[in-house]
Amino acid sequence: MLNIGVLNQGIVIDHIKVGGAMKIYTYLDLENIDVSVAIIKNARSNKMGRKDIIKIEGTLNGINLDILGVLDHKITINIIENGEIIEKKNPTLPLHVENVLKCKNPRCITSIERGIPHSFRLTDKENGTYRCVYCEQSAK
Amino acid sequence: MRHIISPNDLNLSELDELLNLAEDIIKDPKKYSEACHRKKLATLFYEPSTRTRLSFEAAMLNLGGSVLGFSSGDASSAAKGESVADTIRVISSYADICAIRHPKEGAPYVASLHSSIPIINAGDGGHNHPTQTFTDLLTIKNLKGRFENLTVGFCGDLKFGRTVHSLIVALSRYKNINFVLISPDELKVPQYIKDEVLNAQNIPYKELRSLEEAIPSLDILYMTRVQKERFFNEEDYIRLKDTYILNSKKLSLAKEDMLVLHPLPRVNEIAVEVDEDPRAVYFKQAQFGVYVRMALIILLLRESEGRPIC
Numbered sequence: 253m254l255n256i257g258v259l260n261q262g263i264v265i266d267h268i269k270v271g272g273a274m275k276i277y278t279y280l281d282l283e284n285i286d287v288s289v290a291i292i293k294n295a296r297s298n299k300m301g302r303k304d305i306i307k308i309e310g311t312l313n314g315i316n317l318d319i320l321g322v323l324d325h326k327i328t329i330n331i332i333e334n335g336e337i338i339e340k341k342n343p344t345l346p347l348h349v350e351n352v353l354k355c356k357n358p359r360c361i362t363s364i365e366r367g368i369p370h371s372f373r374l375t376d377k378e379n380g381t382y383r384c385v386y387c388e389q390s391a392k
Numbered sequence: 393m394r395h396i397i398s399p400n401d402l403n404l405s406e407l408d409e410l411l412n413l414a415e416d417i418i419k420d421p422k423k424y425s426e427a428c429h430r431k432k433l434a435t436l437f438y439e440p441s442t443r444t445r446l447s448f449e450a451a452m453l454n455l456g457g458s459v460l461g462f463s464s465g466d467a468s469s470a471a472k473g474e475s476v477a478d479t480i481r482v483i484s485s486y487a488d489i490c491a492i493r494h495p496k497e498g499a500p501y502v503a504s505l506h507s508s509i510p511i512i513n514a515g516d517g518g519h520n521h522p523t524q525t526f527t528d529l530l531t532i533k534n535l536k537g538r539f540e541n542l543t544v545g546f547c548g549d550l551k552f553g554r555t556v557h558s559l560i561v562a563l564s565r566y567k568n569i570n571f572v573l574i575s576p577d578e579l580k581v582p583q584y585i586k587d588e589v590l591n592a593q594n595i596p597y598k599e600l601r602s603l604e605e606a607i608p609s610l611d612i613l614y615m616t617r618v619q620k621e622r623f624f625n626e627e628d629y630i631r632l633k634d635t636y637i638l639n640s641k642k643l644s645l646a647k648e649d650m651l652v653l654h655p656l657p658r659v660n661e662i663a664v665e666v667d668e669d670p671r672a673v674y675f676k677q678a679q680f681g682v683y684v685r686m687a688l689i690i691l692l693l694r695e696s697e698g699r700p701i702c
Contacts, residue, residue, distance in 0.1 A: 359517045361498040365475050368502060376588070386498025387519055390584065 262287075264330040264337075265306040265320065270294055272324050273304035279323060279352065280315065282308065300326075318343040322352050322372075322391075325380025345380060348373050353382060357389040394695045395504035395511040396688065399525040399558045402701070404565060406691075407529070409702040414530050414680070414687040421454065421683075427690050428457035434487035435461030436479065436503075437514070438470055438494040443656060443678070444514050444523070448491045451685035460487060465495075477506040484508040489693055491523075510692040518554050523688065524655055525558040527681040532612060534680065535651055535673055539566040545606050547574040548616035548636050548661055550581045555655045556616055557585055564589050571597035572606045576635050578628070579618070603636050607646045613638070615654045615661055615674075639663040643671065653677055 265276060273291045282289050287310035297303040317329050321343030331339040350369040355362045362370055362384070372382040372391055382391040395401070402410060417424050433452040437445050440463060449459045462468045470479065476494065480503040483490055490507065492500045493514040500513035500520075515521040532539060544563060546556045550573055560581070563569050571590065573581050580599060590597050600606045607613065618633045620626075638652065643666055654662060654674040666672050691701050 357497065359495070359497050359519075361476065361494070361496040361502050361516075364496060365477065365499070365502055367475070367477070384498070386501050387517075388497075 258335055259307060259309050259332045260335050261311070262307065262309040262332050263312065263317070264308075264332060266303070266328040266330060267297070267300060268304035268306065268327050269300075269324050270302045270304055273306055275323050276306060276320055276327075279320070280312065282306075285312065286310070287312070318346060319349065319352055321345045321380065322349050322382060345374050345377060348385075349382065353391045355384040355387065355389055355391075357384065357387050360384060360387040360389060362386055393508070393510060394692060394701065395500075395507070395513075396522050396692070397501050397504055397511070397513045398520045399522040399562050401522065406701045407526075410526060410684065410687050410691060411530050411533050413690065414526075414684045415534060417683045417686050418534065418680075424455055424686065424690070426456040427686075428452060428455035428693060431455075431457040431489070431693060432487040433457055433459045433461075433689065434483050434490040435459060435463075435514070436468070436483065436490060436492040436494075437461065437463045438465040438468065438492075438499070440464050441493055441515060444493060444521075445491075447678070447681045448512075448514060448523075448685055450682050451689060454682065455686055455689060457488075457689075476502045479503075480507045480511070488696070489689060510696050512688065512692070515554075518552050520558060521554055522558065523681065523685055524555045525562050526684045526688065527677060528555070528559050528614070528653060528655070529562060530680045530684045531653060531673060531677040532651070535676070536611065539563065539569075541568045542566075542611045543570040543572060543609050544612045544614065545572040545574055545610040546581075546614045546616070547603055547606075547638070549579045549618045549632075550575040550616070551579040552619060553616045556581070556614065559614065560585060561589055564593055564595055569595060571595065572610060573597060573599045574601070574603050574606045574636070575599075576601065576632060578632060579635075603638065604642055604645060607642060607650075610646065610650050613646065613650060613652050615652060615658075617654075617657065617659050617661055634660065637661055637663060638666055640665050640669070643669055646671065 287308050290307040292305040294302050330337045350371050353372045354370050371385040375381050375383045435445050452459050476499050484507050489510045491512045491514040494516050497517040497519035499516050504511040550556050620629050652672045
């Protein structure tokens with residue numbers, strides 16, 4: 253396993269499906285936030301075979317981390333303080349999200365109508381499936 | 393304000409109310425000839441659909457109301473780039489109720505979010521077409537007398553056929569329904585419908601490729617057209633369009649009281665010789681479409697005046 257070092261204060265987003273780290277990085281806009289970030293891609297995992305991990309040194313004020321479950325419902329979020337994990341949680345999936353996912357159905361009204369949000373609702377909690385409220389296309 | 397965007401926007405008792413009202417209209421249409429006097433229906437058809445538009449317009453005219461609207465996107469301000477939201481805000485002040493057809497899926501829902509009059513989805517791309525589903529249900533109710541204990545076969549394009557998806561969902565709410573899904577592999581019912589509707593409710597179904605094999609067990613046979621406009625690739629359309637054709641020979645294998653339904657227009661998936669068979673009820677089904685739309689317009693206008701559907 254590649255070692256990135258221990259965080260003193262921050263967040264580790266673990267068990268990200270392989271290839272999904274950049275999606276989360278982009279959603280959290282980590283490029284424009286003054287924090288140190290390590291992205292580990294394709295790490296070995298007993299549970300998943302392979303996984304991605306994001307380690308963030310610092311705090312992300314005002315960001316609802318549950319929303320990350322929309323992008324990948326199997327992730328684990330570890331909150332680190334003073335070098336220790338003080339909280340380990342799986343995100344609670346929100347029932348409805350706006351402008352987190354984008355509808356990819358070319359026949360959807362969101363492809364032409366101006367000024368409407370990309371809205372999705374949770375239709376299958378078990379599998380974390382979200383469907384577009386307009387065309388009902390699955391986000392996956 | 394109630395809008396009808398999907399067939400499931402009516403619960404089972406409201407659906408009963410709708411179908412009972414439609415049957416009452418069938419018995420005595422004259423009784424309803426002034427039911428919508430001085431009311432206006434706007435038909436906003438962003439893509440051509442002569443049959444559905446005329447069915448809506450006939451329904452409103454039969455109720456003593458009047459109609460206004462357009463029959464293609466080119467003839468509307470959409471061609472100038474106006475959004476659906478803006479169009480419906482304006483139309484809300486011109487009419488009392490609106491039927492909207494749009495090639496983009498979800499457009500009627502967007503309209504409903506900005507409308508002060510009831511919106512009826514008259515078809516949005518390959519997504520929903522609730523009044524077709526209500527038409528199909530009225531046909532089954534009126535001619536079969538029940539929704540329970542039926543074996544219903546769907547044949548043809550079960551992948552893109554929105555009428556098929558909607559009717560499967562609608563019939564799944566009744567007891568002891570069996571589905572037989574007859575299509576080539578490329579046009580099978582999408583997996584999510586099998587997972588989220590059929591498997592989720594333990595509704596029995598089988599998938600077959602042969603119409604001849606399926607037809608003897610059926611109480612209802614719902615034929616569909618392979619629609620050119622739903623394909624991105626013309627080669628696929630040409631390869632699959634004539635896969636299933638119902639003719640007298642195949643129909644001879646069916647039960648005496650089986651019904652043949654089709655949302656129309658028919659191209660060549662039902663041979664003309666079948667039209668004379670009493671089991672072929674697709675033209676009657678089109679007529680029922682007017683009655684069910686009459687009933688829906690009445691209920692939604694009543695509801696907009698503060699009287700709940702049921």
